[in-house]
Amino acid sequence: MPTSIRSLRSRIRSVSSTKQITRAMQMVAASKMRRAEEADTASAPYVESASEILTYLASQGATEGHPLFAKRPVKSRLIILVASDKGLAGAYNNNLMKRYLEELKKDDTNKIKNSTITIGRRAAQFATRLKDTAVIAVYQDLPDRPAGNELRAILDTAVAKFNSGEVDDVDVIYTAFNSTISQEVRLIHLLPAGFTETPVSEEVREAEYEPNIQDVLNSVVYRIVGAQLFQALLDARASEYAMRMMAMKNATDNADGLVDDLTLEMNKARQGAITQELAEISGGVEAMK
Amino acid sequence: MQLELVTLLGEKFNEPVYEVMIPTASGEIAVFPGHEPLISIAMPGVLSVRRQKIDDDEHLEYFAISGGVIEVSGKRVRILVDEADAAPDIIEAESRAALEAAMQLRDNAKSQMELEKATRLIDRHAVRLKVAGLRRHHRR
Known part of the structure; x- marks a missing residue:
């Protein structure tokens, strides 16, 4: 059956070239993940220093009555949803959307007004179709390391809405990067502002604050909130690449298995054809006797 | 005295200096x-560094910085800065083009938010251009 052999051969060829593509995508994702992972840890000294100053100022009571620390009863909530621009990353976007829907449902039952800022094309496509939330800003194609300007645009929108009392709570839903094989969807509170208590050094305690404590506090709080958002964006990127790498690895492995199966089938078909031909020849010889 | 310029992307500069x-x-x-x-x-502007006491003004090093928080102790100056660029890393023509683009953005701004964004971009590129200019001045 030469036709079946030919069609099998062409299927093997097409599966092999698909495999080459998925393998290339796997390797690209792996190298991007490594870089994202490095960037992920780079912001630690910045956050630590800012937390230290903030810890001291909070111990002096400076944070009380500060607008960004104001805890109000939540009537309106802003969610910043961080998803990817592209697909082919396994369950990355699905997991995020599932969590996002849960949060929307929670707000719905508690009669909380919800609005959303989306980051990534997939998030925008999903959120703009829902009627439980108002999408107020859409960001797409952010670079792997969002620079000050892009970050500040998002941050300023959130801070302005919070300061004006339009929203009482700002949360970020993103995928936290634990390791190459483990990532989880996480929700963090961005505003009202919070920080990790950090040991305060002698210098920070003794220091003079210029022009005054309030101005320094404003400047530090804004930066630490920004750093938290930045960290979430980096984490999301590292997770996205890790999940894309795994998805593409699985696809490559599947293609490998498929090529093996098809090759076996093709060999069987070829052997069958040969056996049949031999049988016909020996049958013909028998008949001529 | 150690000068540390710390950004969210890690340390930009960490070396002993005499004056900042x-x-x-x-x-x-x-x-x-x-x-x-x-x-x-810290305000957006030019940060100048003198590495050694004997260095004259010709040998100052410049950084364009956006705003930040300054932490000074006797042995260390640490600046938590949003962005810091050393003079050699700034391409003058690029900055000038970006500044002009930002000015155009300001003139065409339709909302308060756009205007603020444009003003911030103008500040940023004006500082970078200034730093690039300082470097050229010294090279002559």
């Missing part, structure tokens, strides 16, 4: 070794 001039809300301050502990706010 920092733009702050209340004017430029010069910090020498043994300065009183101080925490203050």
Whole structure:
């Protein structure tokens, strides 16, 4: 059956070239993940220093009555949803959307007004179709390391809405990067502002604050909130690449298995054809006797 | 005295220096070794660094910085800065083009938010251009 052999051969060829593509995508994702992972840890000294100053100022009571620390009863909530621009990353976007829907449902039952800022094309496509939330800003194609300007645009929108009392709570839903094989969807509170208590050094305690404590506090709080958002964006990127790498690895492995199966089938078909031909020849010889 | 420029993307600069001039809300301050502990706010502007006491003004190094938080102790100046670029890394023509683009953005701004964004971009590129200009001046 030469036709079946030919069609099998062409299927093997097409599966092999698909495999080459998925393998290339796997390797690209792996190298991007490594870089994202490095960037992920780079912001630690910045956050630590800012937390230290903030810890001291909070111990002096400076944070009380500060607008960004104001805890109000939540009537309106802003969610910043961080998803990817592209697909082919396994369950990355699905997991995020599932969590996002849960949060929307929670707000719905508690009669909380919800609005959303989306980051990534997939998030925008999903959120703009829902009627439980108002999408107020859409960001797409952010670079792997969002620079000050892009970050500040998002941050300023959130801070302005919070300061004006339009929203009482700002949360970020993103995928936290634990390791190459483990990532989880996480929700963090961005505003009202919070920080990790950090040991305060002698210098920070003794220091003079210029022009005054309030101005320094404003400047530090804004930066630490920004750093938290930045960290979430980096984490999301590292997770996205890790999940894309795994998805593409699985696809490559599947293609490998498929090529093996098809090759076996093709060999069987070829052997069958040969056996049949031999049988016909020996049958013909028998008949001529 | 150690000068550390810390950004969210990691340390941009971490080397011993003799003097740092920092733009702050209340004017430029010069910090020498043994300065009183101080925490203050850096404004967008030019940060100048003198590595050794004997260096004259011709050998100052410049950074374009956006705003940040300054932490001074006797042995260390740490600046938590949103962005810091050393003079050699800035391409003058690029900055000039970006500045013009930002000005156009400001003139065509339709909302308060766009206007603020444009003003911030103008500040940023004006500082970078200034730093690039300083470097060219010294090379002559």
